[in-house]
Amino acid sequence: MRFGNLLPLPLFRSDNQADLLVALFFSDKGFTVQELSSKLKTPYPTLHREVVRLHKFGIISEDRVGNYRFFKPNRDSPIYRPLRDLLEVISGPIPLLKKELSSIVGIEWVALFGSWANRIVGEIGNLPKDIDVLVVGTPEIRQVNMACTTVGKKLGWEVNPVILTSREWMEETPFLRQVRNGGLVPVFGTNKNPSFAI
Numbered sequence: 001m002r003f004g005n006l007l008p009l010p011l012f013r014s015d016n017q018a019d020l021l022v023a024l025f026f027s028d029k030g031f032t033v034q035e036l037s038s039k040l041k042t043p044y045p046t047l048h049r050e051v052v053r054l055h056k057f058g059i060i061s062e063d064r065v066g067n068y069r070f071f072k073p074n075r076d077s078p079i080y081r082p083l084r085d086l087l088e089v090i091s092g093p094i095p096l097l098k099k100e101l102s103s104i105v106g107i108e109w110v111a112l113f114g115s116w117a118n119r120i121v122g123e124i125g126n127l128p129k130d131i132d133v134l135v136v137g138t139p140e141i142r143q144v145n146m147a148c149t150t151v152g153k154k155l156g157w158e159v160n161p162v163i164l165t166s167r168e169w170m171e172e173t174p175f176l177r178q179v180r181n182g183g184l185v186p187v188f189g190t191n192k193n194p195s196f197a198i
Contacts (some may be wrong), residue, residue, distance in 0.1 A: 016042050017050045022091045025084050027156050028129075030063055030070030039156070059083070088120065093131050096154055098188045100147035106139035108166060109189025117185040130158040134179065136169050136191070 019040050024031065033051055037044040051071055054060045061074040073080055088094070093112065101110055112120065114132035131152070135144055144161050152159040169176070169191075 014050075016040075016046055017054075018091060020047060020050050020054075021083070022087055022154075023156060024060060024071065025073050025087050026092065027072070030072035032068055032070055036071075093133075093151060093155060093157075093159070094185070094187050096151045097133060097148075097159075100151055101135065101144065102188055104139045104143045104147065106137045107135055107144075107189065108137035109191050110135050110187040111184040111191075112187060113162075113179045113182060113184050117183055120185050121183050128157075130160055131155070133159060133161045133187070134184065135161050135163045136166060136189075137163075138165055139163065 019042070020036060023036060023039060031039070033044060033048050036042075036051070037047050040047065051060070055062060055071065058074055058077050059079065060071050061076075063070045063072070073084070093116065097110060097112075101107060111117075111134045112132065113134050114130075115128035116131045119128060133148060141163060144163055148159040148161045
């Protein structure tokens, strides 16, 4: 059973629509249907139908520049914030990072920090420009960078990993104090030091 058949809004009808919503809601710019088709590697007619449905119900808005139509989330819609929160849980950086990083040998735990993490925990602020990821352990750096690049391409955001050993995480530096004070959002794994729990 598809949830799209039960809801009064045309949401979660297909994987194509889910990918479209993620592309739009996790970007700070609008896209034409052609740009979305290229970005998501989905046929233009398929995406055009989904865009028309979402626009009709006010979930996304349209800006015209000459002959071009740019689509983006409708921030004035009453479902904008709840839908964005839901997308962050089911399709945002946390599940994608967990999928890409969890198989890498040597990682003890991973968490988000910085502006994206602050938005998740409810702090008010501007839309983040990138995603900061703390990776603790002794993984191969190249594998971590490749995994974060893969996630970044899917989300349309730059994903910046900071890789530390457990001993380095215990150090008292201005950067680490800022990270701890700003809050961490767990992705997976367990921080074994209760003094700096996440």
